[in-house]
Amino acid sequence: MSAKHDSAVGEQPPNGGRKVANRTKPESRLAMVRRARRINRELAGVYPYAHPELDFRNPFELLVATVLSAQTTDLRVNQTTPALFAAYPTPEDLAAAVPEEVEEIIRPTGFFRAKTTSLIGLSIGLRDRFGGEVPSRLEDLVSLPGVGRKTAFVVLGNAFGVPGITVDTHFGRLVRRWKWTEQEDPEKVEAEIAKIFPKSEWTMLSHRVIFHGRRICHARKPACGACPIAHLCPSYGEGETDPEKAAKLLKYEKGGQPGQRLDPPPDYPGRPAQPLAPAAREAG
Structure with missing residues (x-):
């Protein structure tokens, strides 16, 4: 094999004949x-249409949806949040919620008791410390129950345009x-x-x-x-x-399958997901 071919890029793969990385020496x-x-x-x-795959209409909805997305799919969250936000559209509403009623709504997302504790806790924090508004600073967001850096950066980047x-x-x-x-x-x-x-x-x-x-x-x-x-x-x-x-x-x-959002952006080339079926909602 010539020196030209014994380099950082190697043999022709079957994927359209494009060369693939085949590194034989350390990369600088x-x-x-x-x-x-x-x-x-x-x-x-x-992916010119890449976007957050959680349905949301405001920073509060994005924050709640992101907390719910732990250990489950964005699709299942998107199928669950319409009922949650219909019942509790604001931090003040969710802060005053009966935990068992929230648990029943978000049950399909899994870990529903812990998530309910986080959702009510962060809503109380938003109500009492931030005037019912989602803060736009990392240090404020991570001070809320159930909100880590990953969740905070999702909210900052997609609700406030702060890079993360x-x-x-x-x-x-x-x-x-x-x-x-x-x-x-x-x-x-x-x-x-x-x-x-x-x-x-x-x-x-x-x-x-x-x-x-x-x-x-x-x-x-x-x-x-x-x-x-x-x-x-x-x-x-x-x-x-x-x-x-x-x-x-x-x-x-x-x-060729539906995406995760029930309400995807206009430029999304795939099909919207479907709402959660009544049987699946009951089964949780």
């Missing part, structure tokens, strides 16, 4: 940063696969990724990476053969590389 910091920024640019072309990196399970998995970081702790991941990208990119970077993790780069079986950035991925081959088999692994709009 500068090369990694350049590759990371190129991945972000290419993901922007793949949302390190959920998808984001952490992908940035480690792409060798942007080896860190496992979310705050350390956040700090390292923040050094790679300008602050103006943080919120949209988070959306793009999470979109890609949900649709193509799955935890157990990534669809490597259908991945548009396989040529930049040092972990290519961890999943299915055959294009036809990989295509069957695609989810949401990439797989």
Whole structure:
């Protein structure tokens, strides 16, 4: 094999004949940063419609929905919040709620007792400390019950336009696969990724990476053969590389299926999700 081919990019994969990353020597910091920024640019072309996948109409609804999204899908949250916000449209309403009644509404999202405690607690905090308004500062948000940095950055980035990196399970998995970081702790991941990208990119970077993790780069079986950035991925081959088999692994709009939002943005190319069926709501 010639020196030209024994380089940082290797053999031709089956995914459209594009070269994939096949690194045989350590990658410099500068090369990694350049590759990371190129991945972000290419993901922007793949997901120009990337957005938060929680339905919300105001900062309070986004905060509540994000707290509910722990250990469940955004789809299940979106199917549950219409009834919750119809009953408790403001922090003042939710702060005065009977816990058992809130638990019954949010039961389908799982961990409903702990989530109810957080929702009522944060609503009391909003009512008593912030005049019923969701604050737009990180230190204020994380002072509320049930609100950590991940939740705070979702709210800041999408309700107030304050840049932030949302390190959920998808984001952490992908940035480690792409060798942007080896860190496992979310705050350390956040700090390292923040050094790679300008602050103006943080919120949209988070959306793009999470979109890609949900649709193509799955935890157990990534669809490597259908991945548009396989040529930049040092972990290519961890999943299915055959294009036809990989295509069957695609989810949401990439797989021709409904998305997670009942009320998606106008530019979303897929189909809206459906409301929670009465039987599923009763079963919880």
